[in-house]
Amino acid sequence: MDIATILGVLLGLAVIVGSIMVGTGAKMFLNIPSLAITIGGMLCATLIHFSLAQFLSIFSIIKKTVFAKIPSQGDLIQTMVNFAAINRRDGALALEQEIRKLDNPFFVKGLQMLVDGQDDESVRDHLSLEIQYLQERHSTGKKILEYMGAAAPAFGMIGTLIGLIQMLSNLSDPSGLGVGMATALVTTFYGAFASNLIFIPLAGKLGIYSKAETIVMEMITEGICAIAQGENPTVVRERMHAFVSHGSRKEVKAMI
Numbered sequence: 158m159d160i161a162t163i164l165g166v167l168l169g170l171a172v173i174v175g176s177i178m179v180g181t182g183a184k185m186f187l188n189i190p191s192l193a194i195t196i197g198g199m200l201c202a203t204l205i206h207f208s209l210a211q212f213l214s215i216f217s218i219i220k221k222t223v224f225a226k227i228p229s230q231g232d233l234i235q236t237m238v239n240f241a242a243i244n245r246r247d248g249a250l251a252l253e254q255e256i257r258k259l260d261n262p263f264f265v266k267g268l269q270m271l272v273d274g275q276d277d278e279s280v281r282d283h284l285s286l287e288i289q290y291l292q293e294r295h296s297t298g299k300k301i302l303e304y305m306g307a308a309a310p311a312f313g314m315i316g317t318l319i320g321l322i323q324m325l326s327n328l329s330d331p332s333g334l335g336v337g338m339a340t341a342l343v344t345t346f347y348g349a350f351a352s353n354l355i356f357i358p359l360a361g362k363l364g365i366y367s368k369a370e371t372i373v374m375e376m377i378t379e380g381i382c383a384i385a386q387g388e389n390p391t392v393v394r395e396r397m398h399a400f401v402s403h404g405s406r407k408e409v410k411a412m413i
Contacts, residue, residue: 162362199351227370252272280382288378295367298363303356306352319341320340
């Protein structure tokens with residue numbers, strides 16, 4: 158679980174709600190029609206813009222962003238070095254029992270191809286295709302969140318315009334203009350709140366996780382291909398270090 162995402166949302170809610178409670182109180186900011194226009198309009202626009210399957214994937218996208226699990230680069234390099242040593246000592250078939258210890262489906266698939274005797278080019282082609290389609294899925298998810306982040310303030314403004322039209326159409330009671338204006342602006346508040354605290358930050362976090370997961374998958378691909386070529390553990394480690402910054406290589410230096 159990504160603690161930063163949960164903590165950011167909770168602290169953001171606490172800051173905004175706390176400011177409201179200290180000021181005018183929550184009653185002025187609770188308006189069901191405004192909420193329906195902002196959130197309902199945003200969801201309808203998203204449904205129009207994307208396919209039904211893409212729209213229904215919103216919850217899995219958010220879950221992926223909050224509960225993303227990226228393997229440690231150091232652990233990954235050490236595991237690959239160990240596999241290279243087993244391959245050099247006992248052959249590829251000896252790696253079959255190591256597959257049961259892995260919980261990464263991508264890693265399992267690549268290692269199974271190695272055990273099945275596929276050459277490094279076949280392994281690289283297949284795993285590269287997996288990476289490509291993962292990036293496309295993540296790109297679509299990021300676009301959905303970004304679109305929702307753009308649509309929420311727009312529908313908040315639409316709700317505000319509706320409220321202003323209704324208010325200005327009845328000027329017989331000037332004393333109610335202030336309350337009417339405040340009610341109209343609540344819709345804009347809902348849109349800005351949802352966009353800037355939820356959807357746009359989630360889109361950015363998904364993009365960061367997508368890049369991190371892609372790097373891990375490329376490391377796995379490179380490591381398995383190196384093992385398929387019969388490289389020794391030292392060469393496998395050095396090839397995988399190419400994905401790690403120079404300053405971090407001492408921290409992720411695998412034991413051989």
